Amino acid sequence: MRPTDLSALYLEYIACLNQQDWAALGRFVDDEVSHNGRRIELVGYRDMLERDFREIPDLHFSVALLVAEPPHVASRLAFVCRPQGTFLGLPVNGKRVAFAENVFYEFRGRKIWQVWSVIDKAAIEAQLQAGPRIHDDVVTPRLAPE
Amino acid sequence: MRPTDLSALYLEYIACLNQQDWAALGRFVDDEVSHNGRRIELVGYRDMLERDFREIPDLHFSVALLVAEPPHVASRLAFVCRPQGTFLGLPVNGKRVAFAENVFYEFRGRKIWQVWSVIDKAAIEAQLQAGPRIHDDVVTPRLAPE
Numbered sequence: 001m002r003p004t005d006l007s008a009l010y011l012e013y014i015a016c017l018n019q020q021d022w023a024a025l026g027r028f029v030d031d032e033v034s035h036n037g038r039r040i041e042l043v044g045y046r047d048m049l050e051r052d053f054r055e056i057p058d059l060h061f062s063v064a065l066l067v068a069e070p071p072h073v074a075s076r077l078a079f080v081c082r083p084q085g086t087f088l089g090l091p092v093n094g095k096r097v098a099f100a101e102n103v104f105y106e107f108r109g110r111k112i113w114q115v116w117s118v119i120d121k122a123a124i125e126a127q128l129q130a131g132p133r134i135h136d137d138v139v140t141p142r143l144a145p146e
Numbered sequence: 147m148r149p150t151d152l153s154a155l156y157l158e159y160i161a162c163l164n165q166q167d168w169a170a171l172g173r174f175v176d177d178e179v180s181h182n183g184r185r186i187e188l189v190g191y192r193d194m195l196e197r198d199f200r201e202i203p204d205l206h207f208s209v210a211l212l213v214a215e216p217p218h219v220a221s222r223l224a225f226v227c228r229p230q231g232t233f234l235g236l237p238v239n240g241k242r243v244a245f246a247e248n249v250f251y252e253f254r255g256r257k258i259w260q261v262w263s264v265i266d267k268a269a270i271e272a273q274l275q276a277g278p279r280i281h282d283d284v285v286t287p288r289l290a291p292e
Contacts, residue, residue: 003215064262065250067218069149072211072213074248076262100264102220116246118246
């Protein structure tokens, strides 16, 4: 696959997530997928995503930066959302937070087989520590290239 | 530049960091470099790296995964080191920790111009919470592709 084809395939996967089209997930994700070194398989991957959307009802995946060199894709995902309750061990409780996830994927054929993800927890902590009086425009850090 | 040329250039940059060859840093980093949306310029970038090596005397950059699509590079960096004192706001105090940094770079010409970095703070927290009795082989999470 060429880099542009792999990028297009990846953007289809992101659209699938945003549509919560779980029946289609297996078109993009390998049955034997691993996440951060743990083999969770397709069913575990789907469980993880469904839980994310339960805990963050307004969850939306936005690709801020995309780098493709087959068989790998690296993506910087930008989130602006209101996680309910605890998120990453932090008491977010519905507050609007903006944060990034820098994530690598290895494809096997046309499907995601390995995922290496890091979420910017420190950015969320900083926004929670800023307290309740801060304005929305202030709590939104720059997530994307200028 | 082809992806392979950009990867080779990036690995020269990493070797420069590991040698702490600050006089050569300007060969790889643009005078107007920004880090996570903040324009810190070459002098601020060098200050940041010198501080990292002061706080983590055994700091060593290892590239676990490298994805190049000019003008971008995405790199998963794996660290195993003993930060002295506080690191990312955590009381590490010389304990051996293993963690990853997923980082994107945009090159302008042959130099790094924009950096978007996320460090896996949650992994370090988990290792600190595991307490002092844990063995070294247990505290080392899988950082690299299998």
